Every structure is written in C-alpha cells, then in structure tokens.
Amino acid sequence: MTESGENTSWMEYHRSVMDLGPLSIFIRKLLNRSPLSSNDQLALSRLPHDIIHLAPDTNLLCEGDRVTVCPILLEGFVCRYKVAADGGRQIVALKIPGEALDLQSAYVHTADHDMYPITPAVVARVPLTELEKLAAERPSIARALIVDVLVEGAISREWLLNIGRRNAEVRFAHLLCETFYRISEVAGLPVTDFDVPLTQQQLADVLGLTPVHVNRMVRRLSEKHAIRRMGRRLRVSNMTRLLEIAHYSDLYLHRTGHEPSSMLDEQ
Amino acid sequence: MTESGENTSWMEYHRSVMDLGPLSIFIRKLLNRSPLSSNDQLALSRLPHDIIHLAPDTNLLCEGDRVTVCPILLEGFVCRYKVAADGGRQIVALKIPGEALDLQSAYVHTADHDMYPITPAVVARVPLTELEKLAAERPSIARALIVDVLVEGAISREWLLNIGRRNAEVRFAHLLCETFYRISEVAGLPVTDFDVPLTQQQLADVLGLTPVHVNRMVRRLSEKHAIRRMGRRLRVSNMTRLLEIAHYSDLYLHRTGHEPSSMLDEQ
DNA sequence: CGGCAACTTGACGTTGATCAAGCCATGTGG
DNA sequence: CCACATGGCTTGATCAACGTCAAGTTGCCG
Secondary structure (H helix, E strand, O other), X not given: OOOHHHOOHHHHHHHHHOOOHHHHHHHHHHHOOOOOOHHHHHHHHOOOOEEEEEOOOOOOEOOOOEOOEEEEEEEOOEEEEEEOOOOOEEEEEEEOOOOEXXXXXXXXXXXXXXXXXXXXXXXXXXXXXXXXXHHHHOHHHHHHHHHHHHHHHHHHHHHHHHHHHOOHHHHHHXXXXXXXXXXXXXXXXXXXXXXXXXXXXXXXXXXXXXXXXXXXXXXXXXXXXXXXXXXXXXXEOOHHHHHHHHOOOOHHHOOOOOOHHHHOOOO | OOOHHXXXXXXXXXXXXXXXXXXXXXXXXXXXXXXXXXXHHHHHHOOOOEEEEXXXXXXXXXXXXEOOEEEEXXXXXXXXXXXXXXXXXXXXXXXXOOOEOOHHXXXXXXXXXXXXXXXXEEEEEEEHHHHHHHHHHOHHHHHHHHHHHHHHHHXXXXXXXXXXXXXXXXXXXXXXXXXXXXXXXXXOOOOOOEEEOOOHHHHHHHHOOOHHHHHHHHHHHHHOOOEEEEOOEEEEOOHHHHHHHHOOOOHXXXXXXXXHHHHOOOO
C-alpha cells in the first residue's frame, strides 16, 4: 500500500513480467481470477483509452452521475463512499491498482455513491462502448469482468461482517490483512512490508469508527508489534501477528491464481 | 413482508398480471430493472426447473460449497449470513420473492457465505448450464441478470453505510423502509401494511446489534407510532413516519419501472 | 521558519452490550 | 379445553466500548 508516486519494487516487478502496455496491470489483475488466452490479453491491451492523473480528494464520480467511460486504476488508491443524512461518511470500498473502478456503469447508468482518490492516482479511461464490444466478441473477457464485480461484492459482505460484528481492534487488523492480500495479488508476489496510505480520518471512515478511536487502535497494534509508526505513516511489518489478531481467512477474495504462463494457449 | 404461507393480496395481484408459470414472479422482478421482449420472457418461463419447499433454518448453502444449480426464490424470505471467528453472526443480505439466490455461482464456484430461509420458502432450481445457455443466446437476458447482481451490490453498500454510520433507531427504520420498497416493487403496487417475518434475534443479526437492544428500538418506534406490535409480530403501518425517521432515499435500489405492458415488442 | 493538517492524549459522556430474571404467545398432548 | 413446555419477547441493572470535546504536539511543505 505504498504511495503511488514512489514506484516501489513490487510495482516494478509486475511490469516486467509481460508488457502489454499501460493496461498491463489491469490484465494481470483479471488473470488472477479468470483464464484469458493470449489473444484475449492482446485484445484487452489494445482497448482505446486516455490516461489522466488525479490529485487526492478530487471527485471522480458523484451520486446521480451518468457515465460513458470506464475508469481503470493504474496507480494509487481510490475509494467509494457514501454520506448519511446527518453528514456521516462511510467508505464502502477501497480500490487498488489494476482494478476497474466502475464496471457497474455499463449496466446501471446512475451512480449510487461517490468516489475519490486517496493518493495521487493514475487512471486509464476506456469508452464503455469499446469495452462492451470486446465483451460481446469474447465471452471469456465478459466472464472475467463479471467475476471482478462479484469479488467486489464478496468483499462488501466481508466488510459487513467486519463492521457489524468485530470490535475495533480486530476490525482494524482485518482490514490490514485484506489489503495485504489484495496488494500481494497484483504484485504477483507476497509483499513483505507496506505503508498504509490512508489518514486516520479515512481509516475511521472505512471502519465505522471515529478518528480518535482509530488512533487508540493504532497505538494498541503498535504495542503488540503488529504494525509500526514511521513518522506520520503506518507500516505493516508483521503479518503473522496481524493474521492471528484478525483470525483472518482470505477465502472470500476468491483467489485462484491463473498464472499468465499457464494461459498462453488460445481459447 | 407477510409470512409466505398466507398468500396475501399483493402476491395474488402479481400473479394475475401475466401468467408465465411458476417463474413468473422472477421474470417480473427482472422487468422492474431491465427491458425484456415477450420472447425473452417466454424463454425465461420455459427454463427447466424443479420446485422445492424449505423449512426455516435449514441450510441452503454453506461456505465452501460448489454449486451446479441456481435457486430462485418464489415464496418466503431467505438470508445470506457470515459468522466471525468468535461466533458472531451477521446477516449480509435479505432476499425476497422473485430474486435469484445465487447467480454468483455461475461465475465463482465456491460460496463465501451461508444461506438459510427465514420463513418457510418455495424455491425453483434451474440448472446453471441452462441458465448460461439462455444468457449466451439472449444478450438482454444476460444483461438483466447482471443488473440484478449489481443492485444487490448497491444494497450491500447502503447496508455498510447503515451499520457503520447510523445509530440503532435510524438504522432499524432504514431497514424497514428498504424492505417496504423492495416488497412493493415485486408486488407491483405500494403495499400499505406488512408484517416483518424476522425474529428480534434475526433483526439483531441484520443490524449488527444485540436482540436486547433491538427490543428497545422496537419499543421506541412503537411509541413514535411508526410500527405496531401485533402479538409477537411487528407490523409496519406508518411508512411516512418511518421514512422521515430514516431520512430514506431509495435511489440505490435503481428502480426504473420497465412495465411489462410497455415491453411487448420484440428486441 | 511559519503555518497547517494530521496526529495524540486525557477527561468525560453515551450508546449499546451483558447479565439475569420473569413474562407471554403459540403449539402440543392429555 | 386446559396444562404445560418452549422459544421468543420484555425489562431493569450494570458495565464496557466507543464517541465527544478540547487542548496540545508533531511531522511536513512551502
């Protein structure tokens, strides 16, 4: 979960595996859950797109918006959030590099939530029409996109359990475990350390807590040597400890590991 | 939200509109969000299936199960739930008549949660292969199924906001409002009164509260004349009051109202 | 170096959890 | 038709987790 600007080792690693241009990380992400022939991968890499850079906290999508373009996150972290009538904010999803940010817009044309980058972000924008054409021509691509949506749903369900039934400490640890697994997945190798790019305010909005209480949990997890505070930033350095605190199981992430190497034959 | 056995007026109303056999209510549900030609509707109604009756609290699906059949709920109420390591239960979705219970299984073959009927339930089971064949042949049906999945995702997100950021009273009121809208939708007309088929224990599992505290909220909402206690059962009788307590907006349900009458032309 | 935003800490309040006891509907068997 | 058993509801007393408020402190960027 390193700041997007920093181009850290695991990012570099990924790019070197198989270069399919800027969308390469997106294709790799899909490959983790769905088989795609090399022609499928090539077709995806040739999707027309432009690339934009976004500053943190600039709105990417607003409730009620109608959308004609599918944004794909290449670098940085983005969140979906909703606000209650009394102004309370809840972050309902965290998106990491390689993930499509708004596949639903292809089917449901008005957004029911807002979205903004948490770190500086780089986003590729693919016209929905092109994406739909490709999905219509290539069923395995359509399938891969749907699986992506379904896994996001599975994550929401786990978050419901997390917020509804786990106490602050375990809840926090669980979020860090999930983020670790998701990042390791796009990286293609287990990440050893990573820095959490969220402010304590944002962590509070994810976890359904107040910033003050998040701060207390940060201290608690530090004292248990599960995380470390590097200046103003949190570093996850002891996954074993975190996993046992959270009683974490990653079943719900539905990782299947379709390695690119094993997928080089045509459909 | 009347007990499934009772065959109440709004159920009857629905069946009389356009009789496409047992799956009729499912087709109507899809029509609420997606246009389907009468040929599409006919094709759906001819899906091979068997019909089973389920007693409450019998497991329908277990975490880790692999599935070959898509269950469609015809009568009664079913919930998805997850359990934490310490035994805490969280209901992560409520399914009402007309909804497909496990479309994800067509794409992600192991379940990440459990499912059981809350009331006696009637379920049609369609072989996944048949459903996939139909979706492949008829894009508008594929689309309708995906929209269904996406709306369930939107509901999860709203629940995250509900549990994460609203206090017990508002949270409870919000759940009742949502249920009202969803039931009215399949019914095809606004339902005036309905009875909540959940025990206070189950309400607690939905809301991330304890049964004791749910009970206190039941009393509070009764005192505000938003709901009534009929013996052991809750009756929602004053939607206006509930809507203002919850500050409810149904935007996230993505209702578009493709009336069956306006969809009689072929694609 | 100055200013700002984020973090930190302590004191105190409140919501909702826990525990425990009693009550009331509903269904069953005599 | 009544007795009684059972599961769910109700209630009060007490307690802990988390929220609120307010006043610092610290890292960070220009």
